[in-house]
Amino acid sequence: MKKTELTLRVENVSASFQNGKESVQILKDVSFEVPRGKMLAIVGESGCGKSVTVHSIMQLLPKNGHIDSGKVFFNDGENEVDLFSMTKFSKKMRAIRGGKIGMVFQDPMASLNPTHRIGKQVAENLIEHYKMPKKEAMKRVIDLFKRLGIPDPEQRVKDYPHQFSGGMRQRVMIAISMICNPDLLIADEPTTALDVTIQAQIMDLMKELQEKYNKSIILITHNMGLVAEVADHVAVMYMGRIVEYGTVSDILNHPxxxxxxxxxxxxxxxxxxxxxxxxxxxxxxxxxxxxxxxxxxxxxxxxxxxxxxxxxxxxxxxxxxxxxxxxxxxxxxxxxxx
Incomplete structure:
Protein backbone atom coordinates (compact mmCIF):
# COMPACT_ATOMS: atom_id res chain seq x y z
CA MET A 1 0.00 0.00 0.00
CA LYS A 2 1.31 3.49 -0.90
CA LYS A 3 2.43 5.75 1.94
CA THR A 4 -0.11 8.39 0.90
CA GLU A 5 -2.90 5.85 1.46
CA LEU A 6 -1.84 5.34 5.08
CA THR A 7 -2.71 7.66 7.94
CA LEU A 8 -0.34 5.89 10.34
CA ARG A 9 2.68 3.56 10.02
CA VAL A 10 4.08 2.07 13.21
CA GLU A 11 7.46 0.40 12.74
CA ASN A 12 9.19 -1.81 15.33
CA VAL A 13 8.19 0.17 18.40
CA SER A 14 9.53 -1.13 21.71
CA ALA A 15 8.90 0.45 25.11
CA SER A 16 10.02 -0.27 28.67
CA PHE A 17 8.91 0.68 32.16
CA GLN A 18 11.26 1.33 35.05
CA ASN A 19 10.39 -0.83 38.05
CA GLY A 20 12.71 0.25 40.84
CA LYS A 21 16.23 -0.45 39.57
CA GLU A 22 14.95 -2.79 36.84
CA SER A 23 13.74 -1.93 33.37
CA VAL A 24 10.99 -4.23 32.08
CA GLN A 25 10.20 -4.31 28.36
CA ILE A 26 6.46 -4.10 27.79
CA LEU A 27 6.22 -3.49 24.02
CA LYS A 28 8.34 -5.56 21.64
CA ASP A 29 8.82 -4.58 18.00
CA VAL A 30 5.21 -3.52 17.44
CA SER A 31 4.42 -2.79 13.78
CA PHE A 32 1.13 -2.09 12.00
CA GLU A 33 -0.54 0.25 9.51
CA VAL A 34 -3.80 2.21 9.55
CA PRO A 35 -5.12 2.90 6.02
CA ARG A 36 -6.92 6.19 5.44
CA GLY A 37 -10.63 5.95 6.17
CA LYS A 38 -10.33 2.50 7.80
CA MET A 39 -10.67 1.14 11.33
CA LEU A 40 -7.96 -0.97 12.95
CA ALA A 41 -8.94 -2.92 16.06
CA ILE A 42 -6.19 -3.86 18.53
CA VAL A 43 -7.41 -6.82 20.58
CA GLY A 44 -6.12 -8.99 23.39
CA GLU A 45 -6.47 -9.76 27.08
CA SER A 46 -6.18 -7.06 29.74
CA GLY A 47 -2.54 -6.17 30.30
CA CYS A 48 -1.34 -7.28 26.84
CA GLY A 49 -0.07 -3.81 25.89
CA LYS A 50 -2.95 -2.35 23.88
CA SER A 51 -3.17 0.95 25.78
CA VAL A 52 0.62 1.21 26.15
CA THR A 53 0.86 0.99 22.35
CA VAL A 54 -1.36 4.00 21.68
CA HIS A 55 0.04 5.97 24.61
CA SER A 56 3.49 5.40 23.11
CA ILE A 57 2.28 6.67 19.72
CA MET A 58 0.90 9.81 21.38
CA GLN A 59 3.95 10.17 23.67
CA LEU A 60 1.70 9.97 26.73
CA LEU A 61 3.61 7.31 28.69
CA PRO A 62 3.95 7.95 32.44
CA LYS A 63 7.25 9.15 33.91
CA ASN A 64 8.57 5.62 34.37
CA GLY A 65 7.78 4.70 30.76
CA HIS A 66 10.38 4.97 27.99
CA ILE A 67 10.29 4.36 24.23
CA ASP A 68 13.32 2.20 23.43
CA SER A 69 13.19 2.14 19.64
CA GLY A 70 11.00 2.37 16.57
CA LYS A 71 9.35 4.96 14.36
CA VAL A 72 5.79 6.22 13.99
CA PHE A 73 4.92 7.97 10.72
CA PHE A 74 1.76 10.09 10.62
CA ASN A 75 0.36 11.31 7.30
CA ASP A 76 -2.38 13.95 7.16
CA GLY A 77 -2.78 13.55 3.39
CA GLU A 78 -0.25 16.26 2.59
CA ASN A 79 2.81 15.63 4.75
CA GLU A 80 4.31 12.65 6.55
CA VAL A 81 6.17 13.15 9.83
CA ASP A 82 7.91 10.83 12.28
CA LEU A 83 6.22 11.48 15.62
CA PHE A 84 9.18 10.08 17.52
CA SER A 85 11.44 12.73 15.99
CA MET A 86 9.53 15.28 18.10
CA THR A 87 9.90 15.75 21.84
CA LYS A 88 6.92 15.06 24.07
CA PHE A 89 6.06 18.69 24.84
CA SER A 90 7.28 20.30 21.61
CA LYS A 91 5.03 22.75 19.79
CA LYS A 92 4.82 20.41 16.77
CA MET A 93 3.80 17.40 18.85
CA ARG A 94 1.20 19.38 20.77
CA ALA A 95 -0.24 20.63 17.47
CA ILE A 96 -0.65 17.03 16.26
CA ARG A 97 -1.91 15.70 19.60
CA GLY A 98 -5.50 16.89 19.82
CA GLY A 99 -5.35 18.72 16.49
CA LYS A 100 -4.42 16.06 13.90
CA ILE A 101 -4.86 13.02 16.17
CA GLY A 102 -7.75 12.82 18.64
CA MET A 103 -8.04 10.36 21.50
CA VAL A 104 -11.05 9.01 23.39
CA PHE A 105 -9.82 7.85 26.79
CA GLN A 106 -11.13 4.81 28.63
CA ASP A 107 -12.84 6.48 31.60
CA PRO A 108 -14.67 9.70 30.63
CA MET A 109 -15.40 10.68 34.25
CA ALA A 110 -11.70 10.54 35.10
CA SER A 111 -10.79 12.46 31.93
CA LEU A 112 -13.26 15.32 32.36
CA ASN A 113 -12.64 18.12 34.86
CA PRO A 114 -15.58 18.05 37.33
CA THR A 115 -15.21 21.79 38.13
CA HIS A 116 -15.46 23.09 34.54
CA ARG A 117 -18.51 23.28 32.33
CA ILE A 118 -18.68 20.73 29.52
CA GLY A 119 -18.78 23.29 26.71
CA LYS A 120 -15.62 24.99 27.96
CA GLN A 121 -13.73 21.69 28.08
CA VAL A 122 -14.67 20.80 24.50
CA ALA A 123 -13.91 24.31 23.20
CA GLU A 124 -10.42 24.32 24.74
CA ASN A 125 -8.94 22.42 21.78
CA LEU A 126 -10.24 24.98 19.27
CA ILE A 127 -8.92 27.86 21.35
CA GLU A 128 -5.55 26.15 21.87
CA HIS A 129 -4.93 24.91 18.31
CA TYR A 130 -6.68 27.55 16.19
CA LYS A 131 -6.73 30.59 18.53
CA MET A 132 -10.46 30.74 17.86
CA PRO A 133 -12.54 33.35 19.76
CA LYS A 134 -14.50 31.77 22.62
CA LYS A 135 -17.89 32.72 21.17
CA GLU A 136 -17.12 31.12 17.79
CA ALA A 137 -15.60 28.05 19.48
CA MET A 138 -18.75 27.54 21.56
CA LYS A 139 -20.89 27.75 18.43
CA ARG A 140 -18.76 24.97 16.88
CA VAL A 141 -19.20 22.90 20.05
CA ILE A 142 -22.99 23.27 19.93
CA ASP A 143 -23.04 22.26 16.25
CA LEU A 144 -20.92 19.18 17.01
CA PHE A 145 -23.16 18.22 19.95
CA LYS A 146 -26.11 18.24 17.55
CA ARG A 147 -24.24 15.92 15.16
CA LEU A 148 -23.38 13.59 18.03
CA GLY A 149 -27.01 13.33 19.14
CA ILE A 150 -26.68 15.23 22.43
CA PRO A 151 -30.15 16.74 23.08
CA ASP A 152 -30.66 20.45 23.86
CA PRO A 153 -26.98 21.27 23.14
CA GLU A 154 -27.38 25.02 23.82
CA GLN A 155 -28.21 24.16 27.44
CA ARG A 156 -26.00 21.09 27.86
CA VAL A 157 -22.78 23.01 27.10
CA LYS A 158 -23.43 24.89 30.35
CA ASP A 159 -23.70 21.70 32.43
CA TYR A 160 -21.00 19.93 34.45
CA PRO A 161 -19.80 16.33 33.89
CA HIS A 162 -21.79 14.90 36.82
CA GLN A 163 -24.99 16.07 35.10
CA PHE A 164 -24.34 13.74 32.14
CA SER A 165 -25.04 10.01 31.96
CA GLY A 166 -22.21 7.57 31.17
CA GLY A 167 -23.20 7.34 27.51
CA MET A 168 -23.47 11.13 27.17
CA ARG A 169 -20.08 11.63 28.84
CA GLN A 170 -18.58 9.27 26.29
CA ARG A 171 -20.16 11.36 23.52
CA VAL A 172 -18.54 14.41 25.09
CA MET A 173 -15.16 12.63 24.97
CA ILE A 174 -15.74 11.89 21.28
CA ALA A 175 -16.62 15.57 20.80
CA ILE A 176 -13.33 16.63 22.45
CA SER A 177 -11.39 14.28 20.19
CA MET A 178 -13.29 15.34 17.04
CA ILE A 179 -13.70 19.10 17.52
CA CYS A 180 -10.50 19.92 15.59
CA ASN A 181 -11.46 17.57 12.75
CA PRO A 182 -8.49 15.17 13.21
CA ASP A 183 -7.35 12.71 10.57
CA LEU A 184 -6.93 9.89 13.10
CA LEU A 185 -9.13 9.00 16.07
CA ILE A 186 -7.82 6.66 18.78
CA ALA A 187 -10.52 5.10 20.99
CA ASP A 188 -9.30 3.26 24.08
CA GLU A 189 -12.08 0.88 25.21
CA PRO A 190 -14.76 3.53 24.41
CA THR A 191 -17.67 1.32 25.52
CA THR A 192 -16.31 0.10 28.87
CA ALA A 193 -18.93 0.13 31.69
CA LEU A 194 -21.74 1.14 29.31
CA ASP A 195 -24.87 -0.95 28.83
CA VAL A 196 -25.24 -2.78 25.53
CA THR A 197 -27.72 -0.30 24.04
CA ILE A 198 -25.40 2.66 24.67
CA GLN A 199 -22.43 0.61 23.46
CA ALA A 200 -24.19 0.08 20.14
CA GLN A 201 -25.00 3.79 19.85
CA ILE A 202 -21.40 4.84 20.53
CA MET A 203 -19.98 2.37 18.00
CA ASP A 204 -22.58 3.35 15.37
CA LEU A 205 -21.53 6.95 15.93
CA MET A 206 -17.83 6.16 15.48
CA LYS A 207 -18.52 4.08 12.37
CA GLU A 208 -20.50 7.00 10.92
CA LEU A 209 -17.60 9.38 11.61
CA GLN A 210 -15.24 6.97 9.84
CA GLU A 211 -17.39 6.40 6.77
CA LYS A 212 -19.00 9.83 6.34
CA TYR A 213 -15.88 11.92 7.02
CA ASN A 214 -13.21 9.41 5.87
CA LYS A 215 -11.55 9.29 9.30
CA SER A 216 -9.05 6.62 10.30
CA ILE A 217 -9.73 4.97 13.66
CA ILE A 218 -7.74 2.79 16.05
CA LEU A 219 -10.12 0.92 18.33
CA ILE A 220 -8.72 -0.77 21.43
CA THR A 221 -10.97 -3.50 22.75
CA HIS A 222 -11.13 -7.04 24.10
CA ASN A 223 -14.64 -7.49 22.67
CA MET A 224 -14.30 -9.77 19.63
CA GLY A 225 -18.00 -9.45 18.84
CA LEU A 226 -17.54 -5.69 18.51
CA VAL A 227 -14.54 -6.22 16.26
CA ALA A 228 -16.61 -8.39 13.90
CA GLU A 229 -19.18 -5.60 13.56
CA VAL A 230 -17.03 -2.52 12.98
CA ALA A 231 -13.33 -3.23 12.18
CA ASP A 232 -11.59 -3.39 8.81
CA HIS A 233 -8.23 -4.69 10.08
CA VAL A 234 -7.25 -6.44 13.30
CA ALA A 235 -3.99 -6.64 15.28
CA VAL A 236 -3.96 -9.38 17.93
CA MET A 237 -1.63 -8.60 20.85
CA TYR A 238 -0.18 -10.84 23.52
CA MET A 239 2.37 -9.73 26.12
CA GLY A 240 3.36 -6.60 24.25
CA ARG A 241 3.79 -8.21 20.85
CA ILE A 242 1.51 -8.42 17.81
CA VAL A 243 1.13 -12.14 17.16
CA GLU A 244 -1.29 -11.89 14.23
CA TYR A 245 -2.35 -9.09 11.89
CA GLY A 246 -4.82 -9.09 9.02
CA THR A 247 -8.18 -8.03 7.67
CA VAL A 248 -11.18 -8.71 9.89
CA SER A 249 -12.14 -11.50 7.47
CA ASP A 250 -8.68 -13.07 7.79
CA ILE A 251 -8.74 -13.01 11.58
CA LEU A 252 -12.32 -14.20 12.06
CA ASN A 253 -12.54 -16.73 9.23
CA HIS A 254 -8.92 -17.93 9.07
CA PRO A 255 -7.37 -17.41 12.53
Missing amino acids: SHPYTKSLLQSVPVMGLDKNRKLATIRGTTPNPKYYTGGCEFADRCGFAMESCKSTTISNVNLTDNHKVRCLLFENSKEVVAK
Missing part, protein backbone atom coordinates in the same frame (compact mmCIF):
# COMPACT_ATOMS: atom_id res chain seq x y z
CA SER A 256 -3.85 -18.83 12.49
CA HIS A 257 -2.04 -18.10 15.75
CA PRO A 258 -3.08 -20.42 18.61
CA TYR A 259 -3.76 -17.37 20.80
CA THR A 260 -6.11 -15.86 18.21
CA LYS A 261 -7.96 -19.19 17.95
CA SER A 262 -8.25 -19.37 21.73
CA LEU A 263 -9.62 -15.83 21.93
CA LEU A 264 -12.30 -16.58 19.35
CA GLN A 265 -13.24 -19.89 20.98
CA SER A 266 -13.81 -18.10 24.30
CA VAL A 267 -16.43 -15.72 22.82
CA PRO A 268 -20.01 -16.57 23.90
CA VAL A 269 -22.22 -17.56 20.96
CA MET A 270 -26.02 -17.37 20.89
CA GLY A 271 -27.60 -20.82 20.84
CA LEU A 272 -24.66 -22.49 22.59
CA ASP A 273 -25.68 -25.73 24.30
CA LYS A 274 -26.32 -24.86 27.97
CA ASN A 275 -24.54 -28.04 29.05
CA ARG A 276 -21.41 -27.17 27.09
CA LYS A 277 -18.74 -25.19 28.91
CA LEU A 278 -17.37 -22.05 27.31
CA ALA A 279 -13.76 -22.53 26.17
CA THR A 280 -11.08 -20.81 28.24
CA ILE A 281 -7.38 -20.14 27.75
CA ARG A 282 -5.47 -22.27 30.22
CA GLY A 283 -3.10 -20.67 32.70
CA THR A 284 -2.53 -16.95 33.22
CA THR A 285 -0.53 -14.27 31.44
CA PRO A 286 3.05 -14.48 32.76
CA ASN A 287 4.94 -11.55 34.26
CA PRO A 288 6.92 -9.84 31.44
CA LYS A 289 9.74 -9.37 33.95
CA TYR A 290 10.56 -13.08 33.61
CA TYR A 291 10.41 -13.34 29.81
CA THR A 292 13.57 -15.06 28.54
CA GLY A 293 12.88 -15.44 24.81
CA GLY A 294 10.90 -17.41 22.28
CA CYS A 295 7.13 -17.30 22.05
CA GLU A 296 5.43 -15.54 24.97
CA PHE A 297 2.37 -17.78 24.58
CA ALA A 298 4.31 -21.08 24.65
CA ASP A 299 3.46 -22.04 28.26
CA ARG A 300 -0.29 -21.70 27.56
CA CYS A 301 -0.32 -23.10 24.01
CA GLY A 302 -1.65 -26.57 23.20
CA PHE A 303 0.55 -26.69 20.07
CA ALA A 304 3.84 -25.64 21.69
CA MET A 305 7.07 -27.44 20.87
CA GLU A 306 10.23 -27.26 22.95
CA SER A 307 11.81 -24.97 20.36
CA CYS A 308 9.01 -22.42 20.83
CA LYS A 309 10.50 -21.39 24.18
CA SER A 310 13.96 -20.54 22.88
CA THR A 311 13.83 -19.85 19.13
CA THR A 312 13.71 -16.32 17.72
CA ILE A 313 10.38 -16.19 15.93
CA SER A 314 9.70 -14.05 12.86
CA ASN A 315 6.49 -12.90 11.22
CA VAL A 316 5.30 -15.13 8.38
CA ASN A 317 3.28 -13.61 5.51
CA LEU A 318 0.30 -15.88 4.90
CA THR A 319 -1.11 -13.44 2.33
CA ASP A 320 -0.33 -9.82 1.41
CA ASN A 321 -2.41 -8.57 4.35
CA HIS A 322 -2.25 -11.50 6.78
CA LYS A 323 0.79 -12.06 9.03
CA VAL A 324 1.36 -14.43 11.92
CA ARG A 325 4.24 -14.88 14.38
CA CYS A 326 4.34 -18.62 15.03
CA LEU A 327 6.83 -21.46 14.52
CA LEU A 328 4.07 -23.72 13.19
CA PHE A 329 4.15 -21.67 9.99
CA GLU A 330 7.92 -21.15 9.89
CA ASN A 331 8.45 -24.92 10.02
CA SER A 332 5.51 -25.71 7.70
CA LYS A 333 4.64 -28.79 9.74
CA GLU A 334 1.34 -30.27 10.75
CA VAL A 335 1.30 -30.31 14.54
CA VAL A 336 -1.39 -32.03 16.60
CA ALA A 337 -2.53 -30.23 19.75
CA LYS A 338 -1.47 -31.78 23.04
